Amino acid sequence: MVPKVKEGVRLRREEFGGLLFTNRTPVLALNNDALAIWDLIDGNRTVLNIVDILARTGREPRALSALVQQFIEAGYQLDLLEIESSDPAAAGKQMNSR
Amino acid sequence: MTGQISKYGHLVNMAPLLVQVELTEACNLSCRFCYNSQQPRYSEHVFRILERLAEQEVMQVTLTGGEPLLHPDFFAILKRACELFPNVMILSNGTLMDEEAVARIHEHDILSVSVSVHGDPRSHDALTCVSGSYAKAINAIRLFLKRGTIPIASNFVLTASNLSRLANTIWDLRSVGLQFLTITRFVPVGIGGGAEDLLVSRRQLVDAFRTINSHLASGNRPHVEVAEATPFCALPAGLRSLANTCSYGYDRFYVDVDGNMMVCGLSRIPLGGNVLETNIRNIKAGSSTFQTFVEDRHLPEACVACGEIDQCHGGCRAAAMVRGEWDGGYDCHMPRALVSD
Numbered sequence: 408m409v410p411k412v413k414e415g416v417r418l419r420r421e422e423f424g425g426l427l428f429t430n431r432t433p434v435l436a437l438n439n440d441a442l443a444i445w446d447l448i449d450g451n452r453t454v455l456n457i458v459d460i461l462a463r464t465g466r467e468p469r470a471l472s473a474l475v476q477q478f479i480e481a482g483y484q485l486d487l488l489e490i491e492s493s494d495p496a497a498a499g500k501q502m503n504s505r
Numbered sequence: 506m507t508g509q510i511s512k513y514g515h516l517v518n519m520a521p522l523l524v525q526v527e528l529t530e531a532c533n534l535s536c537r538f539c540y541n542s543q544q545p546r547y548s549e550h551v552f553r554i555l556e557r558l559a560e561q562e563v564m565q566v567t568l569t570g571g572e573p574l575l576h577p578d579f580f581a582i583l584k585r586a587c588e589l590f591p592n593v594m595i596l597s598n599g600t601l602m603d604e605e606a607v608a609r610i611h612e613h614d615i616l617s618v619s620v621s622v623h624g625d626p627r628s629h630d631a632l633t634c635v636s637g638s639y640a641k642a643i644n645a646i647r648l649f650l651k652r653g654t655i656p657i658a659s660n661f662v663l664t665a666s667n668l669s670r671l672a673n674t675i676w677d678l679r680s681v682g683l684q685f686l687t688i689t690r691f692v693p694v695g696i697g698g699g700a701e702d703l704l705v706s707r708r709q710l711v712d713a714f715r716t717i718n719s720h721l722a723s724g725n726r727p728h729v730e731v732a733e734a735t736p737f738c739a740l741p742a743g744l745r746s747l748a749n750t751c752s753y754g755y756d757r758f759y760v761d762v763d764g765n766m767m768v769c770g771l772s773r774i775p776l777g778g779n780v781l782e783t784n785i786r787n788i789k790a791g792s793s794t795f796q797t798f799v800e801d802r803h804l805p806e807a808c809v810a811c812g813e814i815d816q817c818h819g820g821c822r823a824a825a826m827v828r829g830e831w832d833g834g835y836d837c838h839m840p841r842a843l844v845s846d
Contacts, residue, residue: 415591415614416591417564417591419520419562419564421519422515422518422519423515426522426564428564428565428591428592429591429592430591430592430614430615430616434522434564434565
């Protein structure tokens with residue numbers, strides 16, 4: 408499952424993390440944890456890749472995986488992210504329909 | 506920068522959340538309450554102004570005036586703004602938004618358009634001093650609603666003359682299908698500076714809040730929001746949740762036709778810099794006005810000691826500036842010295 412930032416979504420970095428601007432939602436604030444996940448979403452990395460990279464910081468992988476999954480689901484629900492998968496049905500199952 | 510920035514110190518380095526860009530001071534209406542000059546001044550460097558704002562990571566701009574569609578390059582400006590910013594909004598009187606103009610606006614990905622409606626046909630046209638302006642504004646709203654892709658809102662400037670029409674206007678806009686309505690309070694500045702008869706008393710303001718509260722309790726559309734900052738102490742406790750907080754001069758600003766950075770269009774309090782010449786961060790860092798705001802030094806002692814100051818922020822600083830004194834419950838005291846920063 409490969410998350411990708413949708414067209415028209417713009418990030419502005421701030422001291423506290425970042426702000427996301429789109430025409431589809433109010434301005435959304437990201438803390439530094441959320442920003443670390445956001446920065447790894449490049450349309451190529453899978454969710455597992457993202458968890459692996461973040462796990463190198465020493466965080467517990469299972470908790471981290473849940474956090475990343477939750478963040479990406481929220482981004483999908485808010486129409487900030489699209490999900491690419493070799494198995495679209497699987498992607499659809501994992502991301503509850505909006 | 507002298508002194509120590511406290512509660513809002515982070516705002517010095519943070520790019521503004523929103524900038525209102527004034528395309529012209531001119532208008533084809535003559536609203537009695539207008540905060541602008543209605544002079545035929547047009548922004549000659551607006552493309553450069555927009556680029557300068559984008560370079561500094563401003564993400565939200567509102568194209569305003571005067572009537573922004575009167576700018577001879579309006580559609581080119583709109584196109585450029587949409588290329589530069591993720592969020593572009595338009596504030597207009599709607600009278601120039603005919604079918605062709607609305608179609609051209611729909612060529613772009615715009616966050617929202619607001620078309621002002623200030624009462625029923627009679628009270629609206631009496632305030633704008635142009636017969637037929639209500640019909641044109643409503644027509645513009647209908648054209649946007651028909652297409653249904655760009656959110657359309659309306660703004661109602663509350664004055665002593667249209668206050669009694671507020672409930673009916675909300676009802677009329679509901680029947681048109683409008684989803685969002687903002688209410689702003691008349692502040693006697695600009696053209697409206699001499700219109701003492703339009704001033705809303707504290708009792709009238711409370712009446713208007715009661716009307717809005719009743720409407721919101723009904724759950725009906727349009728959703729109504731009081732956009733103007735109102736001192737909490739001017740309102741009964743049960744209505745304070747409707748009051749808004751003004752963040753102009755903190756993380757939202759106004760840029761006039763020449764590129765001068767100001768607190769807001771109503772107050773036109775200069776920050777002492779021009780975005781064509783100076784970075785916004787440096788303008789803020791060198792502005793005693795900005796410093797006064799972020800340190801809350803513009804507030805009277807009664808406000809500073811109040812437990813609700815973080816939500817209320819003392820009300821409208823433009824209104825306070827006009828009044829020139831604190832009267833114990835109706836907009837904070839604004840030192841006159843700030844006006845000439």
